[in-house]
Amino acid sequence: xxxxxxxxxxxxxxxxxxxxxxxxxxxxxxxxxxxxxxxxxxxxxxxxxxxxxxxxxxxxxxxxxxxxxxxxxxxxxxxxxxxxxxxxxxxxxxxxxxxxxxxxxxxxxxxx
Amino acid sequence: xxxxxxxxxxxxxxxxxxxxxxxxxxxxxxxxxxxxxxxxxxxxxxxxxxxxxxxxxxxxxxxxxxxxxxxxxxxxxxxxxxxxxxxxxxxxxxxxxxxxxxxxxxxxxxxxx
Numbered sequence: 001x002x003x004x005x006x007x008x009x010x011x012x013x014x015x016x017x018x019x020x021x022x023x024x025x026x027x028x029x030x031x032x033x034x035x036x037x038x039x040x041x042x043x044x045x046x047x048x049x050x051x052x053x054x055x056x057x058x059x060x061x062x063x064x065x066x067x068x069x070x071x072x073x074x075x076x077x078x079x080x081x082x083x084x085x086x087x088x089x090x091x092x093x094x095x096x097x098x099x100x101x102x103x104x105x106x107x108x109x110x111x112x
Numbered sequence: 113x114x115x116x117x118x119x120x121x122x123x124x125x126x127x128x129x130x131x132x133x134x135x136x137x138x139x140x141x142x143x144x145x146x147x148x149x150x151x152x153x154x155x156x157x158x159x160x161x162x163x164x165x166x167x168x169x170x171x172x173x174x175x176x177x178x179x180x181x182x183x184x185x186x187x188x189x190x191x192x193x194x195x196x197x198x199x200x201x202x203x204x205x206x207x208x209x210x211x212x213x214x215x216x217x218x219x220x221x222x223x224x225x
Contacts, residue, residue: 042216088154092212098143098167102154
């Protein structure tokens with residue numbers, strides 16, 4: 001799939017636990033972004049990592065990028081019930097700079 | 113104003129109707145996007161406008177017709193749709209010269225009967 005794969009497809013954890021989601025892609029990238037979507041709503045940008053970066057932090061979010069393995073991971077630490085949502089990675093790259101292609105997504109459920 | 117506003121939020125139409133979805137942003141972004149999202153699937157790119165010109169068309173059927181009348185407004189005209197076109201249609205904008213982050217609206221949920 002050109003869209004890339006995310007795993008797990010669904011993740012269920014308790015509040016306070018960490019959540020890790022993985023994203024793989026097949027073609028070269030300029031950057032990789034992570035978005036969050038609450039049920040049936042618009043997407044919200046969370047964090048972006050450039051192709052020459054290996055790790056980035058933003059609050060409780062930590063994203064890593066391994067371009068040799070064409071993979072990225074998003075870690076949410078000390079999760080909260082409000083973190084329940086779908087999380088998508090999105091890659092920007094190739095010859096069409098304007099194009100942002102989303103992965104399949106991970107549905108995260110955080111139980112209080 | 114950091115919002116992308118989409119109207120209507122919900123739309124039900126028959127296969128012979130003509131309707132339009134509207135998207136508006138006042139952030140000065142010069143790139144605007146239409147995505148289609150089916151339930152439990154990722155958003156799929158349909159169109160990209162850059163400086164009011166169509167720059168990407170992902171081989172979308174002609175029953176979907178985009179229009180960008182000015183830098184703040186993006187329309188998606190719908191005609192002779194099929195039930196399988198029922199989906200959440202998301203509009204997004206992107207500032208030029210930035211890192212490529214998209215700002216999304218809340219979407220228009222379309223049901224085709």
